[in-house]
Amino acid sequence: MEQEVEVDVLIRQRIRGLRLARGWSLDALAARCYLSPSTLSRIETGHRRIALDQLVPIARALGTSIDQLVEPGEDEDVVIRPHPSSHPGMTTWLLSPERALRGTTVAKMRVTPEHRYDPDDLRVHPGREWFTVLSGTARLQLAERTIVVAEGEAAEFSTMVPHAITAVDGPVEILTIFDHDGERAHLHPDRPGGGERA
Incomplete structure (x- = not known):
């Protein structure tokens, strides 16, 4: 009662x-x-x-x-303690719980110049992605377009456009929001259709 x-x-x-x-x-x-x-x-x-x-x-x-x-107001731990996941040239920290609402995942990513992409193998998946640059400078490749995103700036784009994010002149740290398809494509290399490329 x-x-x-x-x-x-x-x-x-x-x-x-x-x-x-x-x-x-x-x-x-x-x-x-x-x-x-x-x-x-x-x-x-x-x-x-x-x-x-x-x-x-x-x-x-x-x-x-x-x-x-x-929905009951559960007395749950609200602090997220992210653990880094590393691949050559990239480290990712998941900042949202696995049970995240509305199918979105928030992640912090650190990309170094060692992280490269094959221009013939850019990632494509349904949905949209958003990121903001916390430090450094990011290079957003959208098909044939190259867009430089500086510290403090943000980008949002359709992920049906072939895309990749790399670092310009040193490491870049970004805060990004993926939908379900983006999470699967970028953060889970062990799942079918997944991969570690940003």
């Missing part, structure tokens, strides 16, 4: 927090989910039970899912 009460309180906090994060008044959210402002206020403050038929339109209006609203 106590756990049920804790989840109930958490749901109410999430509804209020998401509403405030969007800058919406009670009236604005109530209009979007077809509830009265007073009903919504009583839901947020715990003076009214939350019914499933109310939770569905509230979640939809807030741009989330019921699963995310009712």
